[in-house]
Amino acid sequence: MTQFTAALMPHLMLAPILLPLLTAALMLLLREERQRVKLALNIGATLLGLVISIALLLWASVPSGPSTMGVYLAGNWPAPYGIVLALDRLSAMMLVLTSTVALASVLFAAARWHRAGVHFHPLFQLQLMGLCGAFLTADLFNLFVFFEIMLAASYGMLLHGSGRPRVQAGLHFIAINLAASSLFLIGVSMLYGITGTLNMADLAQSIPHIADADRGLLHAAAGILATAFLIKAAMWPLNFWLVPAYSAATAPVGALFAIMTKVGIYAILRLWTLLFSVEAGASAHFGSLWLVGGGMVTMAFGAIGMLGSQRLGHLAGFSAILSSGTLLAAAGFGQNPLTAGLLYYLPSSTLAVSALFLLTDLIERWRNDGASLAPYEQGDDAPFLNAQLVPTEGLNLDDDEEVLIGQVIPAAAAFLGLAFMACTLLITGLPPLSGFVGKFAMLTALLNPQGLGASQGYQPGAAGWMLLGLLIASGLMALIALTRAGIRHFWAAHGRATPALRVLEGLPIAGLLLACVALTVQAGPAMHYAQATADALHTPGRYIEAVMSAAPVPPPAAVPSGNTSTREAP
Template sequence: MTLAWTDHLIVLPVLLPLVAGAVMAPFTEGRHNLKFALGYGSALALLANALALMVLADGSWPGGVGVYFAANWAAPFGITLVADRLSALMLVLTALLALAALHYAQPRWSRISVHFHSLFQFLLMGINGAFLTHDIFNLFVFFELMLAASYGLVLHGYNAARLRASMQYIAVNLVAALLFLIGIALIYATTGTLNMADLARQAAALQAPYLGLFKAGVAVMALAFLVKGAMWPLGFWLPTTYAAASPPVAIMLVLMTKVGAYVVLRIWLLVFADGAGAVARFGYDALMWGGMATIVFGAAGMLATDTTGRIAGYAAIVSSGTLLAVIGYGQPQLVTAALYYFIASTIAIAAFVLLIELIDRMRTPGAALLALTMEAYAVEDSPAEPKGSGVPAATAFLSLAFAACALMIAGLPPLSGFVAKFGMFHALLNPGAGAAAIGPAGWAIMALVFTSGLIAIITLLRFGVRTFWAGGAMLPPRLHAAEVVPVAALLVLSVALTVEAQPVYAYLARISADIHRPGLYVERVLTTPALPGPASGKEAP
């Protein structure tokens, strides 16, 4: 048995940013262009690598699963990296958002800190490792690497607001890390393994008294995931951090929030599937009702705030709550639609986060105060005779981009947000053969998703009227091409996601089918042999 060269692509999403970040670390403050070139080149290579993994998982690897043993120790003993359709999709999304963030940061934000690019690469390493690892302890390692890099990036462009937000962000995540370790210890004490495939096999055979201790360990560990996934009330930190972070950092925070939801999806559908014995469907109800409570919290927060950064944060909370509620509901067809919503909402909020700073450049404090005062006291503004002046190109771009973001976040036609929510409603109302008909929980999810969309459009329409209509005279903002391109690219990507919804849905349906057949996944990981040793000709242990 030999290892094909394509199998080495599985480890590259971890190695590439590690090498790039280490190479850039010694560079001085004056080497901005070189560091940008290295960082951007690394992100382009990560995108090409992720697309190659997507192709391999969708047609070349047996069962759509590629297995890589980092030290050539077969599972469950060694460090195992696994690439399948789901993880490859997450790697593609990560690379796309990383390119947008780096492109936006190049004119200004990346020049504020000497180590911005190195920290950014280490952040990518942690995120990619979390998507690829098949071991819970290594998942903890990649989580901590991701968080350690994000601590420095959240402080990037130091000011008092970022300092306060970062202290809260660091404290919350340190507590979550402690809970993560406690949960890992309890799980290992009861099952003797941390490999996810082996854990699925061992957990199904657990008996009392180990069963209760195992469930307690999983619950404690899940708190760490749900802190990152922003489930209510664990996501209180998120709006403040989003509002304080610089735009290129905030766009990665949008993705990091989704990492928690990804891990929950991966572990729960693998370890706690319907055929998992005494642990079958453990925690599903908590995820579903907790996700619905998170939607309510996020929607209420959007309605109550006027700060653009906090609006984006609460929109991300609504998105995470919807994903968690869908995972807890446990219907395969609904998971397909939810994965489409996962992609669409991430792109929409990321574009909005970048757009916020550009819009704020044309909002003077006096104009904002005037708009609020006129709204509060119902002052009628008598229209003057039009002068016939044209709309500046920068203002036109910002207004159109804002309208597109608002449509996507609220889930209104014709963009991808509407397709995502329509797909979820269709899956709930048409569960398919062998699935239970929609019940009270399904109706509750539909009502909350619909209501949160209405609240989102009210909030964003209110902000748009105050900014583009009732704000008084505004000077056209000065926009750098490097700042406009990533916003436009993300919006074009959303349009492409809408136009090509049929093949995207077909790919996501294959992902949903894969993760709802955990037995095949477990068999592929645990039966893949290590490579033969060079001297003995025998397989490594």
């Protein structure tokens, strides 16, 4: 890495936050009639954000060790007194995932949905700002700030397109998230009262030295804070709001919301491994059993919900819940190989759920607009299964004028069918796509325990066997539900007109699925990245050292030659 690049990259950490903020401010200065200009700005800023995120990912994954980090002191005050941004492998991965889903969503919205309401584009960029800020911040107060920016934008995004179902679901969504925000503030206030700091690294240093008399209060504060995160992560029974809200949203908004549940997962994974690691003394692994148990119940709830769903939007919503439950349960075990497996599974499942939300809009539109009334055109007395009622125009017939091999599948219908099949394979964890690789990695880790179950003398542990069974059973239940939906919408779809599919609608779906294919083809490097990320998460001392030792930049006259980087390396 050149000296110029080393000096530039830390400042580039600000770009995922400042770029959407400035873009949203610029679009608010434009009149609402300038939709094309706003759309171009939105797509351009999102694409540039993806390029920047990839550059940060490459920077965070240089082969100098799993703890490679970038630390940026935004106010040039040392931690824990000033605002600190921290970039490691986990936050870089989440930035790339967010930008990928966002680009697919805005391209899909460009076909029609961005015109369904006002201020779609600035709200979209403000939500990206909140998401990226939550992944980069290194203190709890600014995490709350970015959470609120993200949620405030999501309220408007959910109501985009109006209609009674969206308004009703939006009111429930707002109410539950306001309650979560209140819990967030209460938990943060209690932690500050006990430790005197909100910097994550400083908190991790303080927790092992908390007096025994205050440790119960510390655990209560952590539990309240975790409840706020678990609401966002859709853990049962706190996830009753998700399916009605996500299924009522417009397709591009639902696809973008798929990443919002992962913000709760990220916060839990970041804070739990940092504050309650093996180095936390008497508080080590606090809440692990709750994560494992709650995650497994959430998995069962999501799988049963998929079996009971008749609407594709509900199927996609319960798929997001199933994904969140899987990640939470796996995270609670606290073992490196299992964490690596879930980190590989996380982007794969998120991309698949986002693609399913986009597909839902196209399939439902095709179903509602292309329904055939052919069986009723010859009168109500005609038998429903009369062969004469089956339209024969355009079909291949034999010598007896009977249908021989059926009608040629239109290209648009074939694309929808293949995309739906790919989503099914990814969500259920069937080979050969990345969903199978992620689940197989987690199953392998469960059968070779190195964490909680092994330390308690289980092989691999009662909880491990339960999670192993649920991974297989939930995948089977999801397969039944999605296969049934596929049969109803594709196999038994007779007499429909050819689906109207625009390039801007098919391209983002294909892009999301191709990203999953790329994860499959590059499974080796991706798993190495996930394992290095898991190793860094489970050795929080290096994160703490990088943040706490970051020095402010001295005045220009005092800067030694060639020492302008805030880069922290082991």
